[in-house]
Amino acid sequence: MAESDQQSGAISENEPLEVTTPFMVPKKEISMVPDMGKWKRSQAYADYMGFILSLNESVKGKKLTCNYKVSETVEKLLDLLGTLERWINETPPVDQPSRFGNKAFRTWFAQLDKEAEVLVSAVLPADKQAAAPEIAVYLKESVGNSTRIDYGTGHEAAFATFLCCLCKVGALKADDQLAIVFKVFNKYLSVMRKLQRTYRMEPAGSQGVWGLDDFQFLPFIWGSSQFVDHPTLEPRHFVDERVVNEHQQDYMFLECIKFINEMKTGPFAEHSNQLWNISAVPSWSKVNQGLIRMYKAECLEKFPVIQHFKFGSLLSIQPSQP
Structure with missing residues (x-):
């Protein structure tokens, strides 16, 4: 991974980056394949990748059950995700002829669409309330597509x-870095899994058996980082159901494998071929580096994914500063 990737966008120990431009509602900027060059050179790409790698570094060798600080903002984010989960319980699936893509998801999403700014305002400090409309866009984009379900x-x-x-x-x-991954992102995963199950959501742009997973990628990156230098568990162990059941409460990667095992039938090597191949990699640090490369190539450099990305004042389409 490039050193510049690692530095830019990393969570700074200092004061937050003062945003000099006014907040704005993010919009799409990547409308054709040649626009992908703009994305790769953008401040948004540098900041996003820096953020992912900064969190990757922070969770290295640590269990989900380790001790870490839980700030007031983290608690508020957990409340926000708890609200989304409660709405699922209050919006049961409807009877419909097609098995997948239950239309009740649209009702659930309409509630989020209406309430997103209020939910985000509750998380923001008093002097940053003006950022709520900009940041709320990303929250609404994070739960799936209401047209395609x-x-x-x-x-x-x-x-x-x-x-x-x-x-x-x-x-x-x-x-907050450990709590961002272990508390907030983990809770987000559990809410998304509930959405996926409840409304039988389709995988967006799934590559079928050749994809890493139908729905997620980041927990495999951060989850493999948790295992770096583990004294006993090697990549070959995650295909062993006994190991998964014994250790999944400590490791995000194994939680993902457990979910796949619950959702899919048949031999693991057939329904999750990419993960099966990863189990043959000799060390977790190699798995981690390989997954970061794969994430860039299969997600961040794919036009069908990035055409939906929205740019604002916080994540700018402007070229990154060297």
């Missing part, structure tokens, strides 16, 4: 972008 890695990236924006306005700080 699908969910994929682009929606997951929108949630990471939402968290990155909260760091940029100073709502989340450098010492």
